[in-house]
Amino acid sequence: MKKLIFLILLMTLFSRLFLTEAYAQQLSLEITPSLIEIIAKPGKSITQAFEISNKSDRDLYLTANIYPFSAQGNEGRVNLDLNSQECWQMPCGEVFSLENSGIELNETFLIKSGENQQLVLRVNMPEIIMDDGYFTFLVSQSSEGDFLNTSGIVGMGAIGTNILATISEDGVNRSKMRIDEFSTDKVVVDIFNQLLFKGVVSNQGSSFGKIDGEIHINNILSKNKVILYLRQDNVLTNGRKQIACRTDTEEIETKDCSFSSVLPGIFSAKLFLNGEEEESEMTRFVVFPVKIFIAFLVGGFFAYFLRKKRNLNKLVA
Amino acid sequence: MKRIIASIFLFILLTKPVAVWAVNMYSEHYTIQWGNMNIGSGNLQGEDDPYGLGVTMGELTPGYFSKNGYVVRSGFQYIHSIIPFSFTITDLELELGNLYPETPSTAFTDLKVSAGGANGYQVLVYQDHDLRSFFYPSVEDIPKTVCDNSDCDKDTAGVWDQDTTHGFGINMSGDDVPVGFAGDTYYRALADKEEGEGPVELMSSENVTRLSEARATFKVNVSSLQAAGDYENSIMFIAIPGY
Incomplete structure (x- = not known):
């Protein structure tokens, strides 16, 4: 009996250790x-393959569709218009189609659990040059008529990918980046503390483009120079984007545009776009050992106070 | 004569061409110059090993290169370092159970996102309509919550703690959720597709993320005037990368 209880306890312990969600x-x-x-070019067709993977625990019925979007805010977010089926002022079905046999846009197809499906999207560029088109290729779960026996919610999911498209006869990028804001x-800032550079770049050109810029930081006293490289983010036509900086590590991560110095000094930071002096903004800041200075100040005050008190005591004595 | 033949033979031996593992390929739409033909590749995995080994031999210039803000990760094996854009909803059937007047019911599901693109991601949400009875329109829908102080809607969260406040709403907690969800008593209504409203943001980040997780908790509280029966709706969660 003791052995049996022990065995049950052991099995319970092992099963808990290896529980999966x-x-x-x-x-x-x-x-x-x-x-x-x-x-x-106008009138040309482009094809692009997308790979959809169903990593769910069940087969999924999905529908692929195209919706236009506009920029939302300065952080690369998308304002999706699910009520519009217009792409470049014509029905999206005239611009986009799927090359897959048996799968059409806005029609349900099946991906089995654990399997992949390649969707080949054809984009027929309009015959005339028009403004950029920004679209989301959205793959949504179709309603499967799941009915609950009590009150409840049927959840459904969709995943998308973004398409930025420019119609151009000569392939020349016509974006025009401007610095709207640049400051710290x-x-x-105290020595060793991080100082953050904040900036917003706007695109006043006629096609989307990438931010190409650097921040040159100079110590006026020592002539040392540090360069921060901006991440090459897309900025849509008439859009704005906050700047971010690249790291030099193998990880694809972004970092704030930040700076710290072990030496005090007066610094100037200049943001250049496209390496041009015309497109630049400057700001200044001071690195000062604030904490050390305060510590000396407080220490000095106490030392003075103690000395004064000692002198007083001597006098009294 | 023999010397000439020997010289020619020696010359051929000494000047044997070195293999060049580069191929030019053409199609109607593309030209690939100096494409790389591997001399061997594959995935090796032992029967009992949890780990595998990917092998690609004969690449021209594999490696990590960076300069002046540019990074190039050259080589077939770098494909494994790409973080794909993925989205998981852990529970699709959320039972609210039997609904009793002024007795809130809740159900939750977890959302997980991986986004390797530089501009992060968003998760948007909308409902097809309010919680609806099978006998609609004879039976009214359960309305959206306005929270305790009538200060919440689809864009703004408010405190919903009182059992005398009726309606249906959502709370978010975890990674990358809007700051308006200050705690587990803060709820928002949902954007309604039937009313022509566009989806609203539930999670977002402007950075690369290997895994961001958040919990969506749905709450319903009916009044004593609400007709008895089962109520149901659909919620669509949309994950989109940044651009």
Whole structure:
């Protein structure tokens, strides 16, 4: 009997150690690539393959569709218009189509659990040069008529990828980047502390483009120079984007445009776009050992106070 | 004569062409110059090993290169370092159970996003309509919550803690959720497709993320005037990368 109880306890312990999460009816989708950029001549066709992976625990019925979007804010977010079926002032079905046999836009297709499906999207560029088109290729779960026996919610999922398209006869990029804002979060920063550079770039050209810029930081006293390289973000036509900086490591991560110095000094920071002096903005800041200075100040005050008190005591004595 | 033949033979031996593993390929739409033909590749995995080994031999210039803000990760094996854009919803069937007047019911699902693109991602949400009975329109829908102080809507979260406040709403907690969801008593209504409203943001980040997780908790509280029965709606979660 003791052995049996011990065995049951042991089995319970082992099963708890190796428990895996179990979900009721989950959805898990993956799509690549997550962004495509097209520059093509009027009247030409482009094809792009997307790979959809169904990593769910069940087969999924999906529908692929195209919706236009506009920029939202300064951080690369998308304002999706699900009520519009117009692409470049014509029905999206005239611009976009799927090359797959048996799968059409706005029609349901099946991806089995654990399988991939390649969708080949054809883009027919308009015959005349028009403004840029920005679209989201959205793959949505179709309603499967799941009915609950009590009150409840049927969840559904969709995953998308963005398409930035420019119609151009000569392939020349016609973006025009301007610096709208450039500043630091502090004017005086302590040594070793991080100072953040904040900036917004706008695109006043007629096609989307990438930010190409650098921040040159100079110590006026020592002539040392540090260069921060901006991440090459897309900025849509008439859009704005906050600047971010690249790291030099193998990880694809972005970092704030930040700076710190172990030496005090007066610094100037100049943001250049496209390496041009005409497109630049400057700001200044001071690096000062604030904490050390305060520590000396407080220490000095106490030392003076103690000395004064000692002198007083001597006098009294 | 023999010397000439020997010289020619020696010359051929000494000047044997070195293999060039580059191929030019053409199609109607593309030209690939100096394409790389591998001399061997594959995925090796032992029967009992949890790990595999990807092998590609004969690449021209594999490696990591960076200069002046540009990074090039050259080589077939770097494909494994790409973080794909993926989205998971852990539970699609969310039971609210039997609904009793002024007795809130909740259900939750977890959202998980991986985004390797430089501009991060968004998760948007909308409902097809309010929680609806099978006998609609004879039976009214359960309305959207306005929260305790009538200060919340699809864009703004408010406190919903009182059992005398009725309606249906959503709370978010975890990574990358809007700051308006200050705690687990903060709820928003949902954007309504039937009313022509566009989807609203539930999660977002402007950075690369290997895994961001958040929990969406749905709450419903009916009044004593609400007709008895089962109520249901659909919620669509949309994950889109940044541009």
